[in-house]
Amino acid sequence: xxxxxxxxxxxxxxxxxxxxxxxxxxxxxxxxxxxxxxxxxxxxxxxxxxxxxxxxxxxxxxxxxxxxxxxxxxxxxxxxxxxxxxxxxxxxxxxxxxxxxxxxxxxxxxxxxxxxxxxxxxxxxxxxxxxxxxxxxxxxxxxxxxxxxxxxxxxxxxxxxxxxxxxxxxxxxxxxxxxxxxxxxxxxxxxxxxxxxxxxxxxxxxxxxxxxxxxxxxxxxxxxxxxxxxxxxxxxxxxxxxxxxxxxxxxxxxxxxxxxxxxxxxxxxxxxxxxxxxxxxxxxxxxxxxxxxxxxxxxxxxxxxxxxxxxxxxxxxxxxxxxxxxxxxxxxxxxxxxxxxxxxxxxxxxxxxxxxxxxxxxxxxxxxxxxxxxxxxxxxxxxxxxxxxxxxxxxxxxxxxxxxxxxxxxxxxxxxxxxxxxxxxxxxxxxxxxxxxxxxxxxxxxxxxxxxxxxxxxxxxxxxxxxxxxxxxxxxxxxxxxxxxxxxxxxxxxxxxxxxxxxxxxxxxxxxxxxxxxxxxxxxxxxxxxxxxxxxxxxxxxxxxxxxxxxxxxxxxxxxxxxxxxxxxxxxxxxxxxxxxxxxxxxxxxxxxxxxxxxxxxxxxxxxxxxxxxxxxxxxxxxxxxxxxxxxxxxxxxxxxxxxxxxxx
Numbered sequence: 087x088x089x090x091x092x093x094x095x096x097x098x099x100x101x102x103x104x105x106x107x108x109x110x111x112x113x114x115x116x117x118x119x120x121x122x123x124x125x126x127x128x129x130x131x132x133x134x135x136x137x138x139x140x141x142x143x144x145x146x147x148x149x150x151x152x153x154x155x156x157x158x159x160x161x162x163x164x165x166x167x168x169x170x171x172x173x174x175x176x177x178x179x180x181x182x183x184x185x186x187x188x189x190x191x192x193x194x195x196x197x198x199x200x201x202x203x204x205x206x207x208x209x210x211x212x213x214x215x216x217x218x219x220x221x222x223x224x225x226x227x228x229x230x231x232x233x234x235x236x237x238x239x240x241x242x243x244x245x246x247x248x249x250x251x252x253x254x255x256x257x258x259x260x261x262x263x264x265x266x267x268x269x270x271x272x273x274x275x276x277x278x279x280x281x282x283x284x285x286x287x288x289x290x291x292x293x294x295x296x297x298x299x300x301x302x303x304x305x306x307x308x309x310x311x312x313x314x315x316x317x318x319x320x321x322x323x324x325x326x327x328x329x330x331x332x333x334x335x336x337x338x339x340x341x342x343x344x345x346x347x348x349x350x351x352x353x354x355x356x357x358x359x360x361x362x363x364x365x366x367x368x369x370x371x372x373x374x375x376x377x378x379x380x381x382x383x384x385x386x387x388x389x390x391x392x393x394x395x396x397x398x399x400x401x402x403x404x405x406x407x408x409x410x411x412x413x414x415x416x417x418x419x420x421x422x423x424x425x426x427x428x429x430x431x432x433x434x435x436x437x438x439x440x441x442x443x444x445x446x447x448x449x450x451x452x453x454x455x456x457x458x459x460x461x462x463x464x465x466x467x468x469x470x471x472x473x474x475x476x477x478x479x480x481x482x483x484x485x486x487x488x489x490x491x492x493x494x495x496x497x498x499x500x501x502x503x504x505x506x507x508x509x510x511x512x513x514x515x516x517x518x519x520x521x522x523x524x525x526x527x528x529x530x531x532x533x534x535x536x537x538x539x540x541x542x543x544x545x546x547x548x549x550x551x552x553x554x555x556x557x558x559x560x561x562x563x564x565x566x567x568x569x570x571x572x573x574x575x576x577x578x579x580x581x582x583x584x585x586x587x588x589x590x591x592x593x594x595x596x597x598x599x600x601x602x603x604x605x606x607x608x609x610x611x612x613x614x615x616x617x618x619x620x621x622x623x624x625x626x627x628x629x630x631x632x633x634x635x636x637x638x639x640x641x642x643x644x645x646x647x648x649x650x651x652x653x654x655x656x657x658x659x660x661x662x663x664x665x666x667x668x669x670x671x672x673x674x675x676x677x678x679x680x681x682x683x684x685x686x687x688x689x690x691x692x693x694x695x696x697x698x699x700x701x702x703x704x705x706x707x708x709x710x711x712x713x714x715x716x717x718x719x720x721x722x723x724x725x726x727x728x729x730x731x732x733x734x735x
Contacts, residue, residue, distance in 0.1 A: 090172055091172055094140070096140060096148070097137050097141050107126045111130070150163075152198070167180060172261055174263075175199075177193060178194045179272075180192045182205070188204055188206070193240055195261065195264075201264065204240070204241070204242055205277075206277030206279065210249050216250075219387075220351075220416075221243075223385055223415065224307060224396075224398060228346075229250070231252045231305045232252070232304050234303040234341070235257045236311060237258070237311035238259045240268065241257070241268050243309055244257045244285060245276070248282060254284050255282075255285045257280070259289055260289070260568065291328075291568030294630050297631045298631035298632070299341060303342060307348075312479070327477070328565040329478075330362065330471060330476075331476050332369045332372065332472050344402055348366075348399040350397050354392075359394075361478065361481065364457070364469065365478075366397060367382065370382075379451070380404060380428075381399060381400050381427075384396070413426065423435065425448075445460055446460065466481040466482070467482065467483045505687070505691065509684075509687045509691055513684055519676075535667040536720075537667075541663045542670075542673060544712050545656075546680075548655055548656060548659065549679065549680065549681030550685040551705045551707075551712065553682045554704055554705030555648075558689060558699075558701035559702070560577045563576060565627065566630060572638070577641070584645065584653065585650065587650055589654065589657050591650070593657060604662065605716055608713040611652065612706060612710055614651065615702075616706065619648055619702070
């Protein structure tokens with residue numbers, strides 16, 4: 087991961103090749119002559135050389151990116167001027183473009199999630215157009231404020247805060263490459279705002295920064311922060327997002343001073359702002375706040391094809407003067423007010439859709455049913471997302487899976503058919519690949535073999551259980567560690583290394599009494615999972631204030647003992663299966679692989695609909711099933727190895 091800041095992953099492909107060839111040289115059996123060793127040495131030198139020159143010579147490079155146009159799947163980046171990589175994303179910088187108010191440079195993350203660098207000459211008096219941006223209404227309500235910007239990107243919100251004369255700006259950006267653009271090659275282009283003495287730029291994940299910060303702020307601003315790296319396939323709606331959950335709202339509220347305001351901007355027409363509004367209201371209800379209708383305001387931009395809406399949450403009631411400011415500014419700037427405390431009916435957006443926002447915020451005044459009934463009746467799932475179900479952009483209920491909205495963006499319409507179609511396809515192919523050979527192949531016919539069904543069930547449970555536990559931990563730790571790149575590396579490396587050690591340790595055990603020992607290992611997995619891993623699942627979020635190094639150590643400390651025990655189950659099961667019949671060994675490998683692949687998709691289906699903890703518990707349930715299978719398994723009959731069977735364990 088550190089290498090990704092210096093070299094592209096395309097160059098690192100050559101480095102990995104060189105490492106693989108080096109492993110071949112060291113592991114090459116002595117019976118092979120010097121010729122093969124010399125060939126591998128030449129391959130190492132060639133791969134290492136290609137690694138060093140790739141990024142400058144462009145031997146391997148990105149020549150096309152995902153296209154958002156319906157007519158094509160890919161498109162070239164003809165106006166690309168700079169490309170940089172990090173463990174988080176590929177950052178692409180393009181030629182300047184003219185805008186209505188100023189010139190800008192577009193910067194993309196993984197060919198999506200654009201942020202803009204605004205040309206600024208240092209003249210704040212010339213930034214009057216910012217006052218007409220509904221995203222900045224919070225800066226109209228608070229003056230001389232200490233402002234926290236989560237996801238500062240190219241610096242637009244920082245520029246706006248300075249233009250409004252805020253006292254201090256803490257700008258938090260997760261991607262070091264983008265932060266470096268604003269302080270390095272493009273610092274002059276944006277007017278050197280990040281070097282302003284009022285500005286403090288921090289490279290850190292926003293949720294983690296808030297949890298760890300001892301400070302409280304007058305303004306916390308989050309403007310269109312997300313990751314669309316899977317957008318072309320619709321996969322972005324499955325992304326974990328720690329910024330838009332009930333627990334996150336609670337963290338933001340805890341870091342607002344009395345009278346401070348949280349400002350969050352999301353899309354209006356895709357129901358994102360609607361779900362965000364319900365998320366905020368639900369969080370306030372959980373906190374026992376009684377005057378919710380006095381603490382929330384919503385404004386919407388009207389001139390864009392895909393308008394933004396900004397939802398405001400105040401730590402205390404909005405005053406009549408603040409409501410008047412919102413209404414007057416909206417009238418002058420030309421954006422709409424969906425809801426503001428005490429605003430006259432004639433000043434609010436008249437659409438039925440805007441009425442749903444009002445019914446969520448003040449159901450007693452604007453609705454004829456409770457908020458819970460309104461949320462349940464809405465065509466999409468706009469219920470409050472949580473850290474256990476952090477899929478803010480996923481709004482399809484299980485019961486509505488096959489009711490496709492033709493008005494949705496193509497990426498959103500494709501997402502669910504792809505996911506559930508793949509799950510169904512893998513389930514079908516799994517059954518076919520197991521049942522058909524058993525029925526058709528004489529060599530693989532195990533119908534007369536003692537323990538056949540139990541052995542196949544055992545390895546199936548291991549395959550599904552391991553993958554469910556692994557993927558649920560990756561998704562949960564994405565929030566804890568701050569990004570999927572970190573959680574994927576930590577969980578995958580931790581589990582594979584510890585389970586490898588467990589496999590090695592099991593091989594050293596005396597084969598005698600394998601069944602009893604395996605039952606002990608499976609029981610230990612269940613006890614450790616229920617006594618340590620599941621409770622830590624909830625505690626991870628409360629420890630987000632730790633620095634990244636200590637968070638990684640904590641994650642490894644939880645993963646390692648579990649992985650060690652999980653790694654013992656497969657080789658011990660193989661030893662038991664071999665005692666019944668040698669043919670059960672390849673079948674054990676086969677069904678384990680089949681169920682691992684199926685569970686990799688099933689885990690996401692479970693997490694989306696029931697939560698990450700449910701996926702973990704079902705994974706532990708698979709090991710409980712494996713325990714029952716081994717418990718029900720009678721000893722193998724003592725048969726001579728000449729008949730293809732080994733002595734019983």
